[in-house]
Amino acid sequence: xxxxxxxxxxxxxxxxxxxxxxxxxxxxxxxxxxxxxxxxxxxxxxxxxxxxxxxxxxxxxxxxxxxxxxxxxxxxxxxxxxxxxxxxxxxxxxxxxxxxxxxxxxxxxxxxxxxxxxxxxxxxxxxxxxxxxxxxxxxxxxxxxxxxxxxxxxxxxxxxxxxxxxxxxxxxxxxxxxxxxxxxxxxxxxxxxxxxxxxxxxxxxxxxxxxxxxxxxxxxxxxxxxxxxxxxxxxxxxxxxxxxxxxxxxxxxxxxxxxxxxxxxxxxxxxxxxxxxxxxxxxxxx
Amino acid sequence: xxxxxxxxxxxxxxxxxxxxxxxxxxxxxxxxxxxxxxxxxxxxxxxxxxxxxxxxxxxxxxxxxxxxxxxxxxxxxxxxxxxxxxxxxxxxxxxxxxxxxxxxxxxxxxxxxxxxxxxxxxxxxxxxxxxxxxxxxxxxxxxxxxxxxxxxxxxxxxxxxxxxxxxxxxxxxxxxxxxxxxxxxxxxxxxxxxxxxxxxxxxxxxxxxxxxxxxxxxxxxxxxxxxxxxxxxxxxxxxxxxxxxxxxxxxxxxxxxxxxxxxxxxxxxxxxxxxxxxxxxxxxxx
Numbered sequence: 367x368x369x370x371x372x373x374x375x376x377x378x379x380x381x382x383x384x385x386x387x388x389x390x391x392x393x394x395x396x397x398x399x400x401x402x403x404x405x406x407x408x409x410x411x412x413x414x415x416x417x418x419x420x421x422x423x424x425x426x427x428x429x430x431x432x433x434x435x436x437x438x439x440x441x442x443x444x445x446x447x448x449x450x451x452x453x454x455x456x457x458x459x460x461x462x463x464x465x466x467x468x469x470x471x472x473x474x475x476x477x478x479x480x481x482x483x484x485x486x487x488x489x490x491x492x493x494x495x496x497x498x499x500x501x502x503x504x505x506x507x508x509x510x511x512x513x514x515x516x517x518x519x520x521x522x523x524x525x526x527x528x529x530x531x532x533x534x535x536x537x538x539x540x541x542x543x544x545x546x547x548x549x550x551x552x553x554x555x556x557x558x559x560x561x562x563x564x565x566x567x568x569x570x571x572x573x574x575x576x577x578x579x580x581x582x583x584x585x586x587x588x589x590x591x592x593x594x595x596x597x598x599x600x601x602x603x604x605x606x607x608x609x610x611x612x613x614x615x616x617x618x619x620x621x622x623x624x625x626x627x628x629x630x631x632x633x634x635x636x637x638x639x640x641x642x643x644x645x646x647x648x649x650x651x652x
Numbered sequence: 653x654x655x656x657x658x659x660x661x662x663x664x665x666x667x668x669x670x671x672x673x674x675x676x677x678x679x680x681x682x683x684x685x686x687x688x689x690x691x692x693x694x695x696x697x698x699x700x701x702x703x704x705x706x707x708x709x710x711x712x713x714x715x716x717x718x719x720x721x722x723x724x725x726x727x728x729x730x731x732x733x734x735x736x737x738x739x740x741x742x743x744x745x746x747x748x749x750x751x752x753x754x755x756x757x758x759x760x761x762x763x764x765x766x767x768x769x770x771x772x773x774x775x776x777x778x779x780x781x782x783x784x785x786x787x788x789x790x791x792x793x794x795x796x797x798x799x800x801x802x803x804x805x806x807x808x809x810x811x812x813x814x815x816x817x818x819x820x821x822x823x824x825x826x827x828x829x830x831x832x833x834x835x836x837x838x839x840x841x842x843x844x845x846x847x848x849x850x851x852x853x854x855x856x857x858x859x860x861x862x863x864x865x866x867x868x869x870x871x872x873x874x875x876x877x878x879x880x881x882x883x884x885x886x887x888x889x890x891x892x893x894x895x896x897x898x899x900x901x902x903x904x905x906x907x908x909x910x911x912x913x914x915x916x917x918x919x920x921x922x923x924x925x926x927x928x929x930x931x932x933x934x935x936x937x938x
Binding site: 388390429431432434435437438439441442444445463464465466467468469470471473474476477478480491492493494495496497498516519520521522523524525526527528530531532533537540541544 | 674676715717718720721723724725727728730731749750751752753754755756757759760762763764766777778779780781782783784802805806807808809810811812813814816817818819823826827830
């Protein structure tokens with residue numbers, strides 16, 4: 367099952383690092399864009415980076431928006447990137463933040479958690495309640511896939527609704543309880559559920575509370591690196607030994623080449639950045 | 653701007669009806685699926701229906717999940733369906749319920765609210781707060797597009813988080829105030845903002861409260877017909893005369909042919925169902 371597979375790979379590679387694939391077109395090296403369609407340039411950029419980083423990372427997290435912006439051609443590039451990552455032994459977490467109800471949720475679940483698709487997990491939004499989540503959970507159980515439910519996000523205005531007080535707890539704590547409940551029946555030998563939570567790195571105090579509220583959830587943690595959180599800020603997400611959390615870094619790795627004068631070596635710069643992040647993150651978990 | 657254009661078309665056609673495009677593959681007539689890829693079958697199903705219904709409806713609302721389920725080929729079918737609807741003079745509201753932050757939200761906004769795209773509006777999820785909404789609002793202002801922000805949805809478990817009590821109001825009322833605020837600077841001559849709200853038809857009492865809380869918002873109302881709400885239930889969404897709300901019907905129109913023995917006449921059955929819905933809805937607004 368997803369949670370066990372993920373946990374095994376983390377321990378084997380000594381890495382909790384997830385490479386976020388946010389291919390901002392304007393930041394892709396110029397030489398890759400010459401005589402290439404945007405979709406081709408995205409592939410020429412991401413494929414060598416995934417290849418170079420693969421020993422340091424556990425999974426990739428393609429951000430669908432950056433592919434959808436190029437319509438069906440962009441979507442085709444997304445499919446190819448995911449197939450390449452799978453061929454490199456990486457897990458693929460689709461960051462779509464989808465959320466809908468009933469038969470529509472079933473359609474999204476089949477689209478990204480279907481049996482023969484090159485994707486292992488999906489991020490989803492819980493605002494619609496159980497009707498919006500259970501069709502995804504069902505598909506995860508059937509096909510040994512994973513889910514990461516937005517609980518507390520990493521952005522500055524995350525608290526606007528997520529931190530509204532409901533009695534003596536906050537909206538996102540209420541959601542955390544639901545996530546723990548939704549994930550109860552999909553827990554593996556590792557002790558972790560395949561139904562995980564997105565918990566931003568930028569609110570370290572809340573992370574420790576949420577770790578207690580959702581003891582069996584794997585946390586997908588955005589906000590490390592460019593968004594401002596340090597490895598120390600994140601340490602509360604892990605269990606001793608390095609399990610329980612996957613830390614995403616996107617721009618810090620993808621665009622590492624921007625600090626240097628040789629953009630044609632972009633993949634090597636990404637590899638170094640990934641290695642540094644891996645070592646820094648693993649150190650705080652031991 | 654979007655709100656004025658929409659309002660003018662509603663008054664001209666005497667229709668507040670939106671045709672939801674939820675092409676469940678298994679329910680498409682068999683004769684259309686023979687020797688056709690799923691994407692081709694979807695086009696052979698939706699194009700004649702849009703054509704037959706166009707005088708009774710103001711807009712179409714393609715549900716992205718039912719296209720994404722067929723990957724990039726499905727996405728290409730979505731693009732073609734939208735272009736066809738635009739060519740028939742219909743507005744296109746993309747039901748993607750997207751929601752992300754910062755540059756990712758900008759990418760989604762460009763994907764569905766960009767200048768030369770065949771889409772007029774997008775549905776979005778507010779759980780991430782202002783960071784997740786303002787990039788979309790900005791794009792609407794720039795390109796005269798529209799937004800419908802999930803406020804109170806129509807599903808049975810909608811209340812699980814949306815109705816949590818925060819002081820003396822509910823979470824979704826708090827969101828309604830934010831929607832009214834976000835939409836303030838994008839209000840047209842019609843008095844309506846291009847930043848609207850999704851308000852489910854299945855909770856009529858709350859609809860009247862939300863109508864007062866968001867006086868300038870156009871409501872996109874799901875839940876009419878197959879989901880159980882009647883035209884009477886919805887009447888609180890409208891201002892006298894028929895403005896202020898767009899009522900979605902998907903399955904009741906698309907699959908009207910299932911009640912008859914001649915599936916090859918599916919488009920005619922849809923046309924009749926659309927006409928009936930239009931007349932029933934217009935009657936309660938006058």
